[in-house]
Amino acid sequence: MAARAARAADLAGLDGAVSDCFACPRLVTWREEVARVKRAAFRDQDYWGRPVPGLGPQDARIAILGLAPAAHGGNRTGRIFTGDRSGDVLFAALHRAGLANQPTSVSADDGLTLRDTRIFAAVRCAPPDNKPTPDERDTCAPWLHREVGLIRPTLRVVVALGAFAWAAWWPVLRQVYGQRPPTPRPVFGHGAHWSGESVPALLGCYHVSQQNTFTGRLTPAMLDDVFTRAKDLAGVD
Numbered sequence: 351m352a353a354r355a356a357r358a359a360d361l362a363g364l365d366g367a368v369s370d371c372f373a374c375p376r377l378v379t380w381r382e383e384v385a386r387v388k389r390a391a392f393r394d395q396d397y398w399g400r401p402v403p404g405l406g407p408q409d410a411r412i413a414i415l416g417l418a419p420a421a422h423g424g425n426r427t428g429r430i431f432t433g434d435r436s437g438d439v440l441f442a443a444l445h446r447a448g449l450a451n452q453p454t455s456v457s458a459d460d461g462l463t464l465r466d467t468r469i470f471a472a473v474r475c476a477p478p479d480n481k482p483t484p485d486e487r488d489t490c491a492p493w494l495h496r497e498v499g500l501i502r503p504t505l506r507v508v509v510a511l512g513a514f515a516w517a518a519w520w521p522v523l524r525q526v527y528g529q530r531p532p533t534p535r536p537v538f539g540h541g542a543h544w545s546g547e548s549v550p551a552l553l554g555c556y557h558v559s560q561q562n563t564f565t566g567r568l569t570p571a572m573l574d575d576v577f578t579r580a581k582d583l584a585g586v587d
């Protein structure tokens with residue numbers, strides 16, 4: 351699997367290859383089971399039920415790193431943060447920031463496009479309870495590393511959504527940029543900011559999960575602040 355990721359010559363090749371990955375038995379079983387059983391509200395739809403590739407242009411200067419696809423969101427629609435409440439919040443914020451052409455993301459063919467921004471997840475398959483294991487994170491890492499490598503020429507800022515994504519970033523420094531991660535590792539927090547020499551800056555942002563947005567732990571204004579900062583750091587107008 352790592353060899354297949356490394357062989358991907360561009361994002362289209364990577365997206366195609368990752369969609370056909372079966373490396374994690376527990377996640378393969380889960381994603382297919384969810385796609386078969388479905389949620390009642392979506393019972394007439396064909397679920398994607400496979401790994402969910404990243405979204406956004408090759409020349410992205412900002413990356414948004416999430417945890418993993420949602421069982422009835424990305425795992426249903428085949429597009430990351432699409433068809434669930436988390437995506438509603440995220441894409442509304444990206445639209446306000448001028449990084450998305452529309453404020454909603456409901457299906458893979460709804461016309462959504464991103465500007466200067468690529469979104470991907472540390473783990474590409476929906477996990478039970480939204481909790482991938484450390485082994486699954488490590489198994490999936492080559493896909494993330496290759497994706498960052500492909501957008502490396504333009505990438506300036508990474509927004510990590512939550513502590514899991516924040517932790518998944520450090521191995522990228524070694525694998526993609528040939529740099530030793532800082533020790534001790536900077537602690538995740540909303541608004542946390544780390545920068546190093548000749549590598550993208552890292553910004554921490556609470557995850558756009560319902561748990562955070564429904565309780566007011568993460569507000570639209572807080573997201574707007576993060577994306578304003580990301581644009582400033584990346585030199586995006």
Ligand code: SF4
Nearest residue numbers: 371373374401475490
């Ligand atoms: S989580 Fe990643 S490595 Fe595991 S099966 Fe899905 S795409 Fe493959």
